[in-house]
Amino acid sequence: MSDAPSLIVDHVTKRFGDFTAxxxxxxxxxxGRVFGLIGPNGAGxxxxxxxxxxxxxxxxxxxxxxxxxxxxxLQDRIGYLPEERGLYKKMKVGEQLRFFAELKDVRGxxxxxxxxKWLAKLQLTDWKNKRAKDLSKGMQQKVxxxxxxxxxxxxxxxxxxxxGLDPVNVELMKQxxxxxxxxxxxxxxxxxxxxxxxxxxxxxxxxxxxxxxxDGKLREIRRSFSRNAVELQIKGGGEVLExxxxxxxxxxxxxxLEVLLAPGADAQTLLKRLVASGAVINxxxxxxxxxxxxxxxKVRES
Amino acid sequence: xxxxxAVIKREYLxxxxxxxxxxxxxxxxxxxxxxxxxxxYIASIPGGSTRLAVVDQTGKVYxxxxxxxxxxxxxxxxxxxxxxxxxxxxxxxxxxDRAQRTSELSxxxxxxxxxxxxxxxxxxxxxxxxxxxxxxxxxxYVVIPPDVLTAGKAEFYGRNTGDIFTRGTVAERLSRAVRxxxxxxxxxxxxxxxxxxxxxxxxxxxxxxxxxxxxTGSGFMVVFSFGMLIYISVLMYGQxxxxxxxxxxxxxxxxxxxSSMRSFPLMMGKLVGVSLVALxxxxxxxxxxxxxxxxxxxxxxxxxxxxxxxxxxxxxxxVLYFLLGYxxxxxxxxxxxxxxxxxQEGGQLAMPIVLMLVAGFYFVFPIIRSPNSSLAFWAxxxxxxxxxxxxxxxxxxxxxxWQIILSLAxxxxxxxxxxxxxxxxxRVGMLMYGKKATxxxxxxxxxxx
Numbered sequence: 138m139s140d141a142p143s144l145i146v147d148h149v150t151k152r153f154g155d156f157t158a159x160x161x162x163x164x165x166x167x168x169g170r171v172f173g174l175i176g177p178n179g180a181g182x183x184x185x186x187x188x189x190x191x192x193x194x195x196x197x198x199x200x201x202x203x204x205x206x207x208x209x210x211l212q213d214r215i216g217y218l219p220e221e222r223g224l225y226k227k228m229k230v231g232e233q234l235r236f237f238a239e240l241k242d243v244r245g246x247x248x249x250x251x252x253x254k255w256l257a258k259l260q261l262t263d264w265k266n267k268r269a270k271d272l273s274k275g276m277q278q279k280v281x282x283x284x285x286x287x288x289x290x291x292x293x294x295x296x297x298x299x300x301g302l303d304p305v306n307v308e309l310m311k312q313x314x315x316x317x318x319x320x321x322x323x324x325x326x327x328x329x330x331x332x333x334x335x336x337x338x339x340x341x342x343x344x345x346x347x348x349x350x351x352d353g354k355l356r357e358i359r360r361s362f363s364r365n366a367v368e369l370q371i372k373g374g375g376e377v378l379e380x381x382x383x384x385x386x387x388x389x390x391x392x393x394l395e396v397l398l399a400p401g402a403d404a405q406t407l408l409k410r411l412v413a414s415g416a417v418i419n420x421x422x423x424x425x426x427x428x429x430x431x432x433x434x435k436v437r438e439s
Numbered sequence: 440x441x442x443x444x445a446v447i448k449r450e451y452l453x454x455x456x457x458x459x460x461x462x463x464x465x466x467x468x469x470x471x472x473x474x475x476x477x478x479x480y481i482a483s484i485p486g487g488s489t490r491l492a493v494v495d496q497t498g499k500v501y502x503x504x505x506x507x508x509x510x511x512x513x514x515x516x517x518x519x520x521x522x523x524x525x526x527x528x529x530x531x532x533x534x535x536d537r538a539q540r541t542s543e544l545s546x547x548x549x550x551x552x553x554x555x556x557x558x559x560x561x562x563x564x565x566x567x568x569x570x571x572x573x574x575x576x577x578x579x580y581v582v583i584p585p586d587v588l589t590a591g592k593a594e595f596y597g598r599n600t601g602d603i604f605t606r607g608t609v610a611e612r613l614s615r616a617v618r619x620x621x622x623x624x625x626x627x628x629x630x631x632x633x634x635x636x637x638x639x640x641x642x643x644x645x646x647x648x649x650x651x652x653x654x655t656g657s658g659f660m661v662v663f664s665f666g667m668l669i670y671i672s673v674l675m676y677g678q679x680x681x682x683x684x685x686x687x688x689x690x691x692x693x694x695x696x697x698s699s700m701r702s703f704p705l706m707m708g709k710l711v712g713v714s715l716v717a718l719x720x721x722x723x724x725x726x727x728x729x730x731x732x733x734x735x736x737x738x739x740x741x742x743x744x745x746x747x748x749x750x751x752x753x754x755x756x757x758v759l760y761f762l763l764g765y766x767x768x769x770x771x772x773x774x775x776x777x778x779x780x781x782x783q784e785g786g787q788l789a790m791p792i793v794l795m796l797v798a799g800f801y802f803v804f805p806i807i808r809s810p811n812s813s814l815a816f817w818a819x820x821x822x823x824x825x826x827x828x829x830x831x832x833x834x835x836x837x838x839x840x841w842q843i844i845l846s847l848a849x850x851x852x853x854x855x856x857x858x859x860x861x862x863x864x865x866r867v868g869m870l871m872y873g874k875k876a877t878x879x880x881x882x883x884x885x886x887x888x
Binding site: 187190191192209212213215217219221222223224225226227228236237239240241242244281284 | 441442445446448449453457686687690691692693694695696697698699700701866
């Protein structure tokens with residue numbers, strides 16, 4: 138985090154006719170971290186990404202990648218998995234990957250080695266000589282993921298990378314993303330599935346209706362939105378929970394109790410009192426608000 | 440530049456390796472053979488002979504008529520010497536060709552018998568003959584009235600009066616017989632007349648910069664077949680260019696491509712890649728044609744199908760203007776492909792523009808008449824007409840080199856310009872797929888990209 142951000146999006150605005158797709162958006166993305174670009178469909182995520190990968194040019198504002206203004210030369214250092222998935226249907230997987238590698242200036246033996254390595258890693262080796270149309274949707278998606286990483290890009294942009302994948306492949310994909318993160322790459326993950334962003338992202342930026350709603354480190358955001366509540370599975374301790382100076386409200390959900398602390402009370406005091414009362418505590422967890430809840434709250438606010 | 444070649448390579452290899460390409464390439468020459476050799480062969484199959492009875496009421500004409508019908512000599516040629524010089528050598532030779540071919544088709548032999556009245560009435564004889572025609576013992580009969588020499592009228596009765604070849608031949612042979620009889624009666628020797636009315640053959644020689652050149656009057660045929668070749672290849676491959684441009688839109692690959700390269704080399708690469716496929720196929724066909732020309736010479740010998748004689752420099756012009764013609768129209772398909780979302784839609788839009796190529800033929804005759812007029816000049820500079828119009832000028836009276844170079848330069852610059860335009864439209868249009876673009880939208884895209 139001490140180094141300069143690898144990607145800077147600086148007050149960028151993009152309009153299509155009367156429609157403003159992205160309005161005065163600023164972002165900073167750092168290497169070795171997964172940056173979540175989250176928001177509902179149509180919020181402006183894809184347009185933002187398209188400007189980052191230089192498919193479209195912002196109407197105003199600037200984008201800097203690795204300290205240089207965006208240009209077609211920088212495109213070779215970006216790997217992009219678009220939300221709209223597509224492969225040449227009649228082309229064999231191997232040839233297809235070879236073509237996309239060449240488009241990223243990776244060629245010759247080097248390209249072949251990388252293709253084989255990635256096919257093996259994503260368990261697709263047997264499919265190398267099959268045509269894309271004979272592959273299942275999930276497999277096609279993995280092939281496409283390879284096209285995004287074949288040239289070992291410094292910036293990897295994944296738009297809804299998990300949609301259409303079965304749980305096994307979701308896990309495989311997550312592992313791969315985390316490996317890339319460990320290699321010090323910069324990763325942008327765009328999704329409307331908040332649960333995924335919650336699990337993978339270090340930083341997030343929420344966009345709604347072409348505006349940035351919120352951004353920052355995920356942990357800090359969640360802490361700042363903490364509702365001062367505790368999730369509890371407990372036997373006994375009834376009189377402690379009834380103390381109005383500690384507990385404001387209790388909600389039952391299944392075996393769990395969701396305990397909203399009274400203003401000024403803190404979770405540690407509650408825990409000490411419960412232990413002292415001799416209750417059996419199976420679960421005591423600070424209830425952090427989900428990204429989903431935070432998002433809803435922020436959208437309501439604005 | 441390397442990415443540009445990667446695109447070309449993909450387009451080329453993917454298409455050349457398809458079964459469709461291989462089948463079409465093999466079937467092409469077979470079809471060519473079917474359309475060139477077979478008609479000539481069919482035309483040369485003799486039909487059955489026509490059985491004809493003649494009722495000669497003059498008693499003088501039958502012998503000559505029979506001779507005229509049975510002899511295979513072509514009587515048409517000494518009939519009229521046409522003075523056909525205004526439309527130039529090309530048209531002249533063309534007409535000659537046609538006349539020859541028609542007479543060939545009508546060359547069915549006749550079996551002729553004479554039927555005399557022998558005191559019976561004409562009605563009775565006709566009844567008998569009708570009966571024989573009905574029983575298919577005869578195909579028809581001719582009644583020559585006594586006053587045929589003066590009135591010049593005779594009757595033909597036949598089962599198949601719709602057979603214009605037979606009717607025409609009968610009429611023409613009968614008039615020859617009657618004419619000869621008239622001449623004899625007037626004491627004029629027909630041999631003298633035949634000698635006197637022999638046709639004049641006009642040989643044309645083109646005077647060009649390199650001196651006198653023998654031209655067989657093939658100019659029009661060359662330009663026409665040239666135009667057809669461009670037209671057919673544009674129709675065949677234009678759709679493929681269109682499909683290639685739309686492919687990434689339909690398969691949503693465009694986004695990855697544009698995140699890797701600029702749209703101009705992509706578009707250009709596609710056009711060049713598909714064009715190389717087209718040229719590969721045409722090249723194979725060209726070689727096959729040369730092979731056929733050697734092989735078919737035997738079949739065609741003696742027929743009217745003469746392969747036009749073409750000076751070698753023509754092949755260079757031919758190739759250059761073919762490429763121009765092909766590229767300019769293929770580019771139109773690419774441009775339209777950049778605006779639409781389905782191939783069907785694109786094909787409909789492209790058609791009116793491709794008809795410009797056909798419009799080029801309207802200029803052929805004015806240009807043949809005056810190849811250096813300002814009309815000819817401008818028509819051959821306008822890129823969409825140049826492939827046809829400049830070829831006409833080159834075959835009639837080769838224009839100065841600078842004009843040829845200029846027209847080629849304008850043409851290929853137009854190709855590049857259109858591709859540039861197409862690549863801009865494509866890139867912006869891609870961002871809103873699934874939606875049909877209106878013209879104002881397209882114009883806005885061009886500005887935006």
